[in-house]
Amino acid sequence: MGSSERKEREKAELKELILDTSKRLLLKFGKHGLSVRKIAKEIEYSPATIYLHFKDKDEILHELMEMGFMLMNKYMVPAFAEKDPSKRIYEIGRAYIKFGLEQADWYDLMFNSDEPMKHVEKCREDWDEGMALFNFLTITCNEAIEKYSLKGYDAQIIALQLWSVVHGLVNLALTDRLGIVQPSDQKILIDKVLDSTIHCLFKK
Amino acid sequence: MGSSERKEREKAELKELILDTSKRLLLKFGKHGLSVRKIAKEIEYSPATIYLHFKDKDEILHELMEMGFMLMNKYMVPAFAEKDPSKRIYEIGRAYIKFGLEQADWYDLMFNSDEPMKHVEKCREDWDEGMALFNFLTITCNEAIEKYSLKGYDAQIIALQLWSVVHGLVNLALTDRLGIVQPSDQKILIDKVLDSTIHCLFKK
C-alpha cells in the first residue's frame, strides 16, 4: 500500500502535463498547431497514451476552455471593482473586447468552437463560468435600470444585447471583416461602437 | 478551329459542375461534408482534376462565398423595398438573422471562415458583395438620423453597431451559447434583442 497513492499522483501529474503542453501549443501555434500527435511528441509519449487520460481531443479542448475563463477573469477584475453600474458595464465591455483581441485563440475556443460543446456530455455544467459572467452582467444591467429609472427595460435582454455587440465586434475583427468595411484603426472603431451602444442605452 | 471553343465550353462546364457539386455537398452535409475528395468522387473524376480548375480548396470556398451572397440577397429583397428608414433597418436585421439561422453553413462560410479570406489574393475585391450590403445599411442609417434629427450620431458607427448585434446574435445561436444562458425560445429572445436595439436607437 501507499504505492497506489504515488501511482495516482503520477497519473494526475501526467494529465496535468498534457494540459499544460496543450495550453502551450495553443498559445504558440494557435488552434491549428494543437493536435493530439503534437502533444504526444512534445511530452515524449505515444499518441495512444493521451487517450488513457482523455476520452477525446474534445475533452482536452473542453478543459482548456475552462482555463480560458480563468484567464478572462483576470481581465475582468478591474471592471468588477467599478461601483457605478453604467460605468461597470462599459468596463466589462472593454475588458471583454480586450481579451477577445489579445487572446484570439482562447476566445475562439471559448466562444466559437462547437466541438468541445457538442461532444462532451457535461457541456452545460461546465459553461457555468460563462454563465456566471453573463449573470453578473445582467445584475449590473438591473442596477443601471434602477439607477436611471428606465421603464420597460428587461435587464436580461439588455445584457444579451450588450453581449451580442461585443461578441459580434470581436468576431468581425478576428475574421478580418472590419478592416474591409472600414480600413481605419480598428480599436478606435470598436471603441466608438461600444461607446455608442452604452450611450444610447443609459445616457439619454 | 471551332473545336477549341467547344473545349473551352466543356472546361467551363466542368468547373461549373464542380461548384454545383460543392454547393450541394455543403447544403447536404455541412462544411465537414465538403472535401476535395468527396467532390471528386461525386463528379466521378480524380481529386487531381479539381486542381486543374481551382488552385486551392480555398478558391472553391471563395466562389461558394459569392454564391452565398446571392442567396442572402433574396432574403433582403423585401427589406430593401421598405420606405421608412427605421423600419427598413429593422427588416434588414430580421432578414439577416433569418438568413443566418436558416442557412447556417452559408453564413459560417461567408462571415466566419478565415481560409477563403486569407489565402485568396483577391479577397478584398470579392467581398464587395458584403460591403455593398454594409454600405446600404449605412445609407439607411443616415436617412434615419436625418428623419429623427439625431445629433451627434455617426451613421457608420450605428451601422456597425447594428451589424455587430445581429452578427453576435446569430453566432451565439449557431454555437449553442444562447440556449445555455436562456433556454427559452431562441427566436423570440433574438427578436426581443433586435427590437431593443432599434428601439433604443431610433424610437426615443
Add this chain to the structure above:
DNA sequence: GTTTTTAATGAACAATGTTTAGTAAAAGAA
C-alpha cells in the same frame, strides 16, 4: 516465485489537402 493488474506503445485505419510523374487521347501539321 507466480499471478494479476497496470502503463505504454506500435501499427493500423480511415480520413484530409496537395503534388508530381506519367499515360492516353485528341488536335494540329506534314
Add this chain to the structure above:
DNA sequence: TTCTTTTACTAAACATTGTTCATTAAAAAC
C-alpha cells in the same frame, strides 16, 4: 495517313489528422 505536340486526366505518393486495439514490459499483489 503519319508524326508531333498539346491537352485532359489520373494513380500513386506524401504528410498530415483523430482514434483504436492487440501486444509487451513492468510493477504490484499474492
